[in-house]
Amino acid sequence: MSEQTIIELDAVRKTYASGVLSVEALRGIDVTISRGEYVAIVGPSGSGKSTLMHILGCLDVPTDGRYELAGRDVSHLDEASLARIRNQEIGFVFQQFNLLPSLTAVRNVALPLLYAGVHRDERVERARHALDRVGLSDRSDHRPGELSGGQQQRVAVARALVTEPSMILADEPTGNLDSVSSADVLGLFGDLHESGRTIVLITHEPEVAERADRVLAIHDGAIR
Numbered sequence: 001m002s003e004q005t006i007i008e009l010d011a012v013r014k015t016y017a018s019g020v021l022s023v024e025a026l027r028g029i030d031v032t033i034s035r036g037e038y039v040a041i042v043g044p045s046g047s048g049k050s051t052l053m054h055i056l057g058c059l060d061v062p063t064d065g066r067y068e069l070a071g072r073d074v075s076h077l078d079e080a081s082l083a084r085i086r087n088q089e090i091g092f093v094f095q096q097f098n099l100l101p102s103l104t105a106v107r108n109v110a111l112p113l114l115y116a117g118v119h120r121d122e123r124v125e126r127a128r129h130a131l132d133r134v135g136l137s138d139r140s141d142h143r144p145g146e147l148s149g150g151q152q153q154r155v156a157v158a159r160a161l162v163t164e165p166s167m168i169l170a171d172e173p174t175g176n177l178d179s180v181s182s183a184d185v186l187g188l189f190g191d192l193h194e195s196g197r198t199i200v201l202i203t204h205e206p207e208v209a210e211r212a213d214r215v216l217a218i219h220d221g222a223i224r
Contacts, residue, residue, distance in 0.1 A: 006166055006198050007033040007056065012065035014051050025051040027221040033200065038193040040201045040212035048221035053202045057090055057169050058082045070166040087116055091160025091168045095175035097152045099144040105131060106140040109159045116163065130158040134188060150181030157188060167198040174208055186211050
């Protein structure tokens with residue numbers, strides 16, 4: 001892996017056992033993504049897109065093959081090690097926002113820092129800075145129910161940024177948004193990319209994928 005490479009998958013396979021049968025969800029994936037790239041991964045339902053996202057996000061490990069993230073082989077780490085990698089190296093943005101409704105925006109954004117053991121004052125300062133970066137400094141004390149869908153997703157992006165991760169992994173980030181909010185959030189991803197962020201976006205929408213620099217299409221568990 002070169003210094004400019006953030007993600008390298010070499011012959012990655014994932015097989016799930018179902019009774020006496022086995023299902024091969026990924027069939028020898030080879031992918032290299034450089035630091036600062038904006039890559040979209042597209043594919044229909046059942047293509048292996050979600051399984052690949054789980055591997056990339058260290059939510060699962062390959063059955064076979066090798067995955068290096070930020071220069072470290074994470075292919076066969078235990079769950080505690082994977083959890084540390086997820087907290088330190090990956091900023092997640094999901095379709096469902098996954099914000100805690102009882103917490104304000106700033107406290108939602110600060111959660112990854114709480115899990116990392118960062119002192120409260122520093123957590124709040126960094127969370128407010130992250131909200132400012134996504135244009136929501138004036139909504140920091142609002143709860144999710146007081147925000148629009150687009151604003152909630154911006155809070156989720158701020159939460160993904162607050163740990164200064166190696167990459168942002170976005171799974172169908174516009175799936176629950178109207179067209180105006182979708183354009184707003186995609187514009188934010190574009191801005192983050194322009195500032196040097198590595199972004200990997202999973203989507204089934206061609207118009208969303210077109211925003212990326214490079215599009216990888218997955219079908220039947222293989223990159224085509």
